Amino acid sequence: xxxMKKVPVREQDPKVxxxxxxxxxxxxxxxxxxxxxxxxxxxxxxxxxxxxxxAIHIPDFIKQVQEGNVEEAAxxxxxxxxxxxxxxxxCPQESQCExxxxxGIKGEPVSIGKLERFVADWARENHVDxxxxxxxxxxxxxxxxxxxxxxxxxxxxxxxxxxVTIFEALxxxxxxxxxxxxxxxxPKEDVVLPEIENVKKLGVKLECNVVIGxxxxxxxxxxxxxxxxxxxGSGAGLPKFMxxxxxxxxxxxSANEYLTRNNLMKAFRDDYDTPIVAxxxxxxxxxxxxxxxxxxxxxxxxxxxxxxxxxxxSELPARVxxxxxxKEEGIIFxxxxxxxxxxxxxxxxxxxxxxxEMELGEPDASxxxxxxxxxxxxxxxxxxxxxxxxxxxxxxLISSTTEGLEINKWKCIVAEESNGQTTKEGVYAGGDxxxxxxxxxxxxEAGKAGAKGIDDYLSNK
Amino acid sequence: xxxxxxxxxxxxxxxxxxxxxxxxxxxxxxxxxxxxxxxxKGERIPLTICDYDREKGTITIVFQIVGASTERMAxxxxxxxxxxxxxxxxxxxxxxxxxxxxxxxxxILFVAGGVGAAPVYPQVKWMREHGIDVDVIVGSKxxxxxxxxxxxxxxxxxxxxxxxxxxxxxxxxxxxVIKDLVQNQGKKYDRCVAIGPMIxxxxxxxxxxxxxxxxxxxxxxxxxxxxxxxxxxxxxVGDEVKFACVDGPEFDGHLVNFDEAMKRQQMYRTEExxxxxxxxxxxxxxxxxxxxxxxx
Ligand SMILES: Cc1cc2nc3c(=O)[nH]c(=O)nc-3n(C[C@H](O)[C@H](O)[C@H](O)COP(=O)(O)OP(=O)(O)OC[C@H]3O[C@@H](n4cnc5c(N)ncnc54)[C@H](O)[C@@H]3O)c2cc1C
Ligand SMILES: Cc1cc2nc3c(=O)[nH]c(=O)nc-3n(C[C@H](O)[C@H](O)[C@H](O)COP(=O)(O)OP(=O)(O)OC[C@H]3O[C@@H](n4cnc5c(N)ncnc54)[C@H](O)[C@@H]3O)c2cc1C
Ligand code: SF4
Ligand code: SF4
Ligand code: FES
Numbered sequence: 119x120x121x122m123k124k125v126p127v128r129e130q131d132p133k134v135x136x137x138x139x140x141x142x143x144x145x146x147x148x149x150x151x152x153x154x155x156x157x158x159x160x161x162x163x164x165x166x167x168x169x170x171x172x173a174i175h176i177p178d179f180i181k182q183v184q185e186g187n188v189e190e191a192a193x194x195x196x197x198x199x200x201x202x203x204x205x206x207x208x209c210p211q212e213s214q215c216e217x218x219x220x221x222g223i224k225g226e227p228v229s230i231g232k233l234e235r236f237v238a239d240w241a242r243e244n245h246v247d248x249x250x251x252x253x254x255x256x257x258x259x260x261x262x263x264x265x266x267x268x269x270x271x272x273x274x275x276x277x278x279x280x281x282v283t284i285f286e287a288l289x290x291x292x293x294x295x296x297x298x299x300x301x302x303x304x305p306k307e308d309v310v311l312p313e314i315e316n317v318k319k320l321g322v323k324l325e326c327n328v329v330i331g332x333x334x335x336x337x338x339x340x341x342x343x344x345x346x347x348x349x350x351g352s353g354a355g356l357p358k359f360m361x362x363x364x365x366x367x368x369x370x371x372s373a374n375e376y377l378t379r380n381n382l383m384k385a386f387r388d389d390y391d392t393p394i395v396a397x398x399x400x401x402x403x404x405x406x407x408x409x410x411x412x413x414x415x416x417x418x419x420x421x422x423x424x425x426x427x428x429x430x431x432s433e434l435p436a437r438v439x440x441x442x443x444x445k446e447e448g449i450i451f452x453x454x455x456x457x458x459x460x461x462x463x464x465x466x467x468x469x470x471x472x473x474x475e476m477e478l479g480e481p482d483a484s485x486x487x488x489x490x491x492x493x494x495x496x497x498x499x500x501x502x503x504x505x506x507x508x509x510x511x512x513x514x515l516i517s518s519t520t521e522g523l524e525i526n527k528w529k530c531i532v533a534e535e536s537n538g539q540t541t542k543e544g545v546y547a548g549g550d551x552x553x554x555x556x557x558x559x560x561x562x563e564a565g566k567a568g569a570k571g572i573d574d575y576l577s578n579k
Numbered sequence: 580x581x582x583x584x585x586x587x588x589x590x591x592x593x594x595x596x597x598x599x600x601x602x603x604x605x606x607x608x609x610x611x612x613x614x615x616x617x618x619x620k621g622e623r624i625p626l627t628i629c630d631y632d633r634e635k636g637t638i639t640i641v642f643q644i645v646g647a648s649t650e651r652m653a654x655x656x657x658x659x660x661x662x663x664x665x666x667x668x669x670x671x672x673x674x675x676x677x678x679x680x681x682x683x684x685x686x687i688l689f690v691a692g693g694v695g696a697a698p699v700y701p702q703v704k705w706m707r708e709h710g711i712d713v714d715v716i717v718g719s720k721x722x723x724x725x726x727x728x729x730x731x732x733x734x735x736x737x738x739x740x741x742x743x744x745x746x747x748x749x750x751x752x753x754x755x756v757i758k759d760l761v762q763n764q765g766k767k768y769d770r771c772v773a774i775g776p777m778i779x780x781x782x783x784x785x786x787x788x789x790x791x792x793x794x795x796x797x798x799x800x801x802x803x804x805x806x807x808x809x810x811x812x813x814x815x816v817g818d819e820v821k822f823a824c825v826d827g828p829e830f831d832g833h834l835v836n837f838d839e840a841m842k843r844q845q846m847y848r849t850e851e852x853x854x855x856x857x858x859x860x861x862x863x864x865x866x867x868x869x870x871x872x873x874x875x
Contacts, residue, residue, distance in 0.1 A: 289623070289662070289665070297808075327663050327664060327665040328602060329665060329666070332666070332667055332668055332806075333603065333665075333667065334605075338606075356807055356808065357809065359810065359820065366815060366839055368842060368843060368846045371810075371811075372809055372811075374810065375809035375811045378803055378804065378808070378809055383623070383803070389620055390620045391620055391621050391622045391647060391648055392622045393847045395846065395847070466839070466845075513808065513825075515806065515807065
């Protein structure tokens with residue numbers, strides 16, 4: 119084998135997978151995993167660990183994989199991460215662990231994410247029970263939201279002996295893992311649900327269909343329901359629109375709506391009731407992970423799909439792997455293109471989108487070159503569906519109904535990074551609700567920090 | 580699981596249910612709604628809270644069969660359960676937070692169309708409980724579709740019933756009654772609350788604007804999550820885009836763009852036709868009949 123190159127991972131053929139919702143990446147088998155593990159230099163001063171937000175002991179677990187001790191590897195990962203099967207799949211490894219890998223200086227970095235995923239999948243299939251609940255200490259904590267931040271915080275607290283209840287607004291737990299990231303990247307039955315089960319096995323109670331701020335407020339949780347502390351992990355779910363003419367036409371969706379109908383409500387399956395307008399020619403506006411997910415979903419529902427993004431390829435915020443997958447599957451990229459207006463027919467449906475060509479000018483505050491309109495470059499794209507994927511912000515439902523909970527100008531909850539402490543006593547927060555839309559692993563880390571913060575607070579109280 | 584304690588057919592295609600949901604019954608107020616989901620595969624269906632009992636922990640809903648999911652819901656009996664029942668969602672009606680003394684000095688008109696009588700009822704009842712007599716107009720297509728007449732009569736100051744086809748009390752639309760009350764009977768109103776099909780609310784608003792009566796409407800666009808996460812429920816109010824599920828569902832009717840809202844409500848008509856076909860014909864429906872585009 120070529121030690122400079124990653125052991126290739128098996129994937130579904132692009133032509134086949136473009137028509138189904140099964141997972142694209144098939145993962146390593148034992149043999150492939152061991153071969154890949156042998157590429158790791160087991161560095162003393164392992165840079166990869168510094169790139170991982172939760173500092174998984176990467177060389178240690180990879181060594182165990184190489185020696186065939188997968189159970190041992192799982193335990194090592196379990197010391198730092200609660201959701202390895204998920205992070206192994208969706209972490210932006212190229213800018214985190216793998217981005218720092220010493221192997222990557224001369225050749226390709228070690229496939230840390232794929233190895234982590236292999237270990238986690240193996241542990242699940244072989245029923246390695248990852249953790250035990252702690253001795254009950256009689257203290258009650260409420261966790262709001264069941265995304266990666268909430269799940270991690272709840273799991274950690276249960277391990278310390280707290281009596282934890284998660285309140286989730288939707289009818290299913292998982293947050294973005296369930297409603298946002300599609301099945302073909304993150305299988306729900308096989309990967310997400312077992313991780314949620316693991317948290318429940320620790321004795322964590324889960325109450326769905328409770329919208330905090332509406333069904334009951336944070337203050338009422340503390341005063342009426344006897345919770346000693348609250349962790350807010352409510353994410354950043356509020357979608358943005360462009361504010362251009364025609365945006366309320368039928369056939370214009372937020373990426374959240376399109377993905378929720380398909381992932382959470384399973385509109386792609388005939389035996390579920392919720393409908394989706396798949397579209398024949400779809401334009402997805404935006405260039406992030408969410409845009410790629412929406413585009414690849416539309417493609418699988420049978421549409422000709424375009425990504426419309428106002429900057430150039432090198433500024434695409436989506437993960438490289440996702441852009442690559444999208445291209446392989448036949449998504450058309452209209453870069454340096456910006457929508458100006460959505461054209462609407464007499465029945466209120468989208469009949470086209472007026473766009474303008476862009477070019478890159480001087481760098482802006484973000485350091486990226488600012489796109490500016492090319493004069494007289496207007497043209498009309500022939501599309502019947504437009505999916506807006508322009509980012510999201512935290513929902514004000516909780517902050518506006520909680521006495522003394524401060525938010526910043528982006529509507530994010532103000533909280534200490536080290537322990538999640540907010541401006542209100544006994545209330546902690548973390549994940550996208552605090553940082554704005556970020557990543558699974560950062561939300562998980564914030565959940566951990568929050569659990570520790572709450573433990574410190576309640577232990578000293 | 581949320582148990583159905585009572586299931587009753589009120590009129591043709593219109594059903595009432597009492598559902599056990601103590602968390603919702605505890606803090607809900609008039610104007611708010613719930614989202615129900617029958618089972619695993621069901622849609623999330625928004626329905627206004629028509630009544631509540633804080634002691635018993637129950638919520639009353641009234642719904643009309645319009646598509647596949649409401650048809651499926653109508654089959655449920657007392658003892659059956661909803662897998663999911665979320666709420667209360669949306670904002671309370673404005674008056675809940677207003678000064679009671681000022682409210683008592685106002686003349687208020689409620690206008691209900693069809694199944695809209697259900698969401699109007701808790702508001703009228705709230706008024707009665709706070710010592711305020713209001714005028715209520717209830718319109719229905721025909722006598723057999725009129726609902727909650729007795730309950731409404733007990734809660735309202737004056738009740739005016741009308742039917743489109745003249746099969747009961749009087750013939751005419753709710754707008755005819757408003758005009759009659761204001762122009763012929765010399766009534767003056769400080770505000771109007773109109774709830775019913777969008778088309779009715781649109782015409783009520785055109786009329787009350789002419790008559791100079793500020794009017795609140797309750798919008799019922801298509802929704803998915805009901806928490807502000809998807810934007811499916813967005814509508815234009817004045818020159819702003821609002822999400823009905825979190826900013827509403829009640830809005831200043833004179834500012835709502837009804838034409839846009841009505842078009843948006845039609846979005847899934849073909850899809851819903853499909854769902855009904857599938858439901859009616861079960862496994863024998865394989866598409867290709869030319870009516871529904873088949874199974875894509
Ligand atoms: C389509 C998509 C693709 C993505 N792809 C990637 C990727 O490839 N890699 C990556 O690392 N990250 C990705 N992300 C980002 C990542 O998913 C998020 O950063 C992460 O899920 C945030 O976790 P969280 O726990 O803070 O919030 P969320 O996952 O958003 O969970 C919040 C939960 O709280 C619930 N909630 C909200 N308000 C209330 C309330 N008032 N009461 C009760 N419950 C409430 C919500 O329903 C939700 O379940 C993606 C995001 C999206 C949308
Ligand atoms: C905040 C809110 C409160 C509501 N309160 C009530 C209530 O108290 N009682 C009640 O019966 N309904 C109420 N509705 C409407 C109700 O949610 C819909 O009728 C229901 O979702 C239809 O589901 P379905 O699957 O049976 O039909 P679908 O298959 O979803 O839709 C069938 C067709 O009916 C049309 N439609 C949707 N809503 C309505 C409507 N309200 N009136 C006429 N046509 C409609 C749509 O255009 C669609 O094409 C409310 C809606 C909202 C958003
Ligand atoms: S958690 Fe993410 S960043 Fe850390 S090692 Fe795993 S894939 Fe890399
Ligand atoms: S930096 Fe790369 S080679 Fe070194 S220990 Fe980490 S994964 Fe292995
Ligand atoms: S229903 Fe999704 S935002 Fe209102």
